[in-house]
Amino acid sequence: MPQFLNTADADFEQAFTALLGAKREDSPDVDAIVADIIADVRARGDAALVELTEKFDRMSLTADRLQISEAEIDAAIENVSAEERAALELAAERIRAYHARQMPADDEWQDDTGATLGWRWSAVSAAGLYVPGGLASYPSSVLMNAIPAKVAGVERLAMVVPTPDGQVNPLVLLAARLSGVDEVYRVGGAQAVAALAYGTETIAPVDKITGPGNAFVAAAKRRVFGKVGIDMIAGPSEILVIADKDNDPDWIALDLLSQAEHDESAQSILITDDEGFGRSVADAVDARLQMLERSAIAGPSWRDFGAIVTVQDLDEAAELSNRIAPEHLELCVADPRTLSEKTIHAGAIFLGQYTPEAIGDYIGGPNHVLPTARSARFSSGLSVMDFLKRTTLSQITPDALRAIGPAAETLAKSESLQAHGLSIRARLDRLNR
Amino acid sequence: MPQFLNTADADFEQAFTALLGAKREDSPDVDAIVADIIADVRARGDAALVELTEKFDRMSLTADRLQISEAEIDAAIENVSAEERAALELAAERIRAYHARQMPADDEWQDDTGATLGWRWSAVSAAGLYVPGGLASYPSSVLMNAIPAKVAGVERLAMVVPTPDGQVNPLVLLAARLSGVDEVYRVGGAQAVAALAYGTETIAPVDKITGPGNAFVAAAKRRVFGKVGIDMIAGPSEILVIADKDNDPDWIALDLLSQAEHDESAQSILITDDEGFGRSVADAVDARLQMLERSAIAGPSWRDFGAIVTVQDLDEAAELSNRIAPEHLELCVADPRTLSEKTIHAGAIFLGQYTPEAIGDYIGGPNHVLPTARSARFSSGLSVMDFLKRTTLSQITPDALRAIGPAAETLAKSESLQAHGLSIRARLDRLNR
Numbered sequence: 001m002p003q004f005l006n007t008a009d010a011d012f013e014q015a016f017t018a019l020l021g022a023k024r025e026d027s028p029d030v031d032a033i034v035a036d037i038i039a040d041v042r043a044r045g046d047a048a049l050v051e052l053t054e055k056f057d058r059m060s061l062t063a064d065r066l067q068i069s070e071a072e073i074d075a076a077i078e079n080v081s082a083e084e085r086a087a088l089e090l091a092a093e094r095i096r097a098y099h100a101r102q103m104p105a106d107d108e109w110q111d112d113t114g115a116t117l118g119w120r121w122s123a124v125s126a127a128g129l130y131v132p133g134g135l136a137s138y139p140s141s142v143l144m145n146a147i148p149a150k151v152a153g154v155e156r157l158a159m160v161v162p163t164p165d166g167q168v169n170p171l172v173l174l175a176a177r178l179s180g181v182d183e184v185y186r187v188g189g190a191q192a193v194a195a196l197a198y199g200t201e202t203i204a205p206v207d208k209i210t211g212p213g214n215a216f217v218a219a220a221k222r223r224v225f226g227k228v229g230i231d232m233i234a235g236p237s238e239i240l241v242i243a244d245k246d247n248d249p250d251w252i253a254l255d256l257l258s259q260a261e262h263d264e265s266a267q268s269i270l271i272t273d274d275e276g277f278g279r280s281v282a283d284a285v286d287a288r289l290q291m292l293e294r295s296a297i298a299g300p301s302w303r304d305f306g307a308i309v310t311v312q313d314l315d316e317a318a319e320l321s322n323r324i325a326p327e328h329l330e331l332c333v334a335d336p337r338t339l340s341e342k343t344i345h346a347g348a349i350f351l352g353q354y355t356p357e358a359i360g361d362y363i364g365g366p367n368h369v370l371p372t373a374r375s376a377r378f379s380s381g382l383s384v385m386d387f388l389k390r391t392t393l394s395q396i397t398p399d400a401l402r403a404i405g406p407a408a409e410t411l412a413k414s415e416s417l418q419a420h421g422l423s424i425r426a427r428l429d430r431l432n433r
Numbered sequence: 434m435p436q437f438l439n440t441a442d443a444d445f446e447q448a449f450t451a452l453l454g455a456k457r458e459d460s461p462d463v464d465a466i467v468a469d470i471i472a473d474v475r476a477r478g479d480a481a482l483v484e485l486t487e488k489f490d491r492m493s494l495t496a497d498r499l500q501i502s503e504a505e506i507d508a509a510i511e512n513v514s515a516e517e518r519a520a521l522e523l524a525a526e527r528i529r530a531y532h533a534r535q536m537p538a539d540d541e542w543q544d545d546t547g548a549t550l551g552w553r554w555s556a557v558s559a560a561g562l563y564v565p566g567g568l569a570s571y572p573s574s575v576l577m578n579a580i581p582a583k584v585a586g587v588e589r590l591a592m593v594v595p596t597p598d599g600q601v602n603p604l605v606l607l608a609a610r611l612s613g614v615d616e617v618y619r620v621g622g623a624q625a626v627a628a629l630a631y632g633t634e635t636i637a638p639v640d641k642i643t644g645p646g647n648a649f650v651a652a653a654k655r656r657v658f659g660k661v662g663i664d665m666i667a668g669p670s671e672i673l674v675i676a677d678k679d680n681d682p683d684w685i686a687l688d689l690l691s692q693a694e695h696d697e698s699a700q701s702i703l704i705t706d707d708e709g710f711g712r713s714v715a716d717a718v719d720a721r722l723q724m725l726e727r728s729a730i731a732g733p734s735w736r737d738f739g740a741i742v743t744v745q746d747l748d749e750a751a752e753l754s755n756r757i758a759p760e761h762l763e764l765c766v767a768d769p770r771t772l773s774e775k776t777i778h779a780g781a782i783f784l785g786q787y788t789p790e791a792i793g794d795y796i797g798g799p800n801h802v803l804p805t806a807r808s809a810r811f812s813s814g815l816s817v818m819d820f821l822k823r824t825t826l827s828q829i830t831p832d833a834l835r836a837i838g839p840a841a842e843t844l845a846k847s848e849s850l851q852a853h854g855l856s857i858r859a860r861l862d863r864l865n866r
Contacts, residue, residue, distance in 0.1 A: 101542075391809070419731065
């Protein structure tokens, strides 16, 4: 059974704080192993990749077979059914359209001193995309990472995906093809991250690495951060549903379970203003857990981290939602729009009962890579911005320098940075001659 | 003497690669000490802050004196001269005007299925600003960090600044006042970062921490990252000047020295298409070093990390510039605009010989917190975006769900995520009844 809380209870604050602080993930300490792997790849390049792939993925490779060739990709994606291909194409098209609207504008203007100021956006030159192998090898993740990179204008997008025992998911390769991925390598783990960050004879280094992975991949990304950019290190998935009694309990139950089935550490929370409705949802979850293929994952997640919170009104729901700062927030209430204006700390909001969160995982258009573990308080989901950087521009005219230079000189002196002041003074003296 | 390189030399590539790879900073390993300090502040709150401040800053405090009162700030800023106040006010006004233009727009639209999609930006609720004490206590840094936060809409902005032996820089307090900082605390070091991240009885926790600091502060920021957001960890300052022969060597020398005087690990590089001009600049640097107050800092920086690179033409200069990805890039050439379109990897570009980099440190308007150590390849300077996060919005109508739901169901099945598919199927079945 999940926890049942009620804001009217005397011990609510204590219980809710405990819920917020629940440690949901035991990440094994793999840092020393990862440091060795990175050092090995830096020192020996392809030879290390080949050896580590043999060891971890039971794949006997040579350097010239690290890359999955276009012909191999062609052959693999022939196995994708027409229905799956059409679904993936529709998803790619919708994700591309959404992210194209995110492209920020350059700006440039003259201020009243005659100085020209502005900024210019440019794409990261080369990006690397990590894709897990095995069970967590999701074609949707390829679309969600690769499409924003290509929309942003990344020229070279290299993907790495482990193929344990030679197994590769044809849908992952099709997703890469549809997204415009330029190169695909059959390597994974910390060794793949090291290769993307530092380069080997076969794999040229990139400037930014994104994509999900296990504890080894996460530790490797942390280690190479600074040498290259990385995206967030994602924690277990989360959903918060705020629902009134005018909902089908089974729908809400399925929405809660669609996060719970990801991971035993996932967290699904329902906030409702009707305690009876909350109990109906709990019953519906139990009924669905009886038949769910992944009940061995979803069950423990719901039991250990699930919660049903009864509030006195929807304003209270919004307050609690902002304290949770959920990755996914579903608003199944009569006026979801008004409520959404109060729930400002959330990665993605799904409005109304016909917007199940799963739509956002695949096909809505917005990105499904979203901030977890309360980080929606200060960070955003993946977007084209992750593959762009801004250069600021200033052009000062002689008149503008006369207007603002002396103040800069004053400040430089007050900070005891003499050369700063002199670099301005030397120009002013020439102008005043 | 700095290094002289020429792209025409046989060993150029080797020498340039060595220049790029030069390790410029030995950061002492303070991680264990910092971990203890953070644990202490988490466990004992204000009491730990008081003790650590006594130990490190030789300041005997009580919890009720951790905050610098408005009356104390009033008294301190009375000591600021009218000239300095006017300079700081002009800088604040210009920085505010520049950053106000950075505010991104919300968006919302209906697509052809009838689904409403969009996103909304919102500010981080509370931010913390670290300001170093002593020599590196720069009022300009307060403006550059605090103003973007307030422009973004951060409601609560708390500043921490150590006041060793009770000394506080009145200009720093005036900069805080002008920027709209809400609370100022006289604490510093890892203990101040811990207080901002986890809160104490007196200091409420924040969601994001920005601002420069020493090795202890940097290590503390790395440790609390995840619990709160942080800005980049800045390395030593850098400038690249691309100049043709039609420049005053003394001006270029002063621009190079204005970075070199920051730090012995700072790096100043000149790229020119005229070897003779390069030698004249080197001579001008030597002459200025004779009289510079900070020659004991600027001299070693220039000797150990400075370089003058002669190229055959400006296209080659742009290529090298992109490989360096400098924090600051000055373009002192006849057509700086055309060249700036080729130098895409840079934190900030200063166009033309009347735009010394020092203008950007104080008063130009763009931010002076910029990516160092080649990270301009994948990251940007500080901006309002660092204090905002984006929530994506989706509202699917019944018609839209009929149009796109089946494809999402197909993809959920192919990823073996049954509950995801069922959450869509349950709704489609109702609609199709």
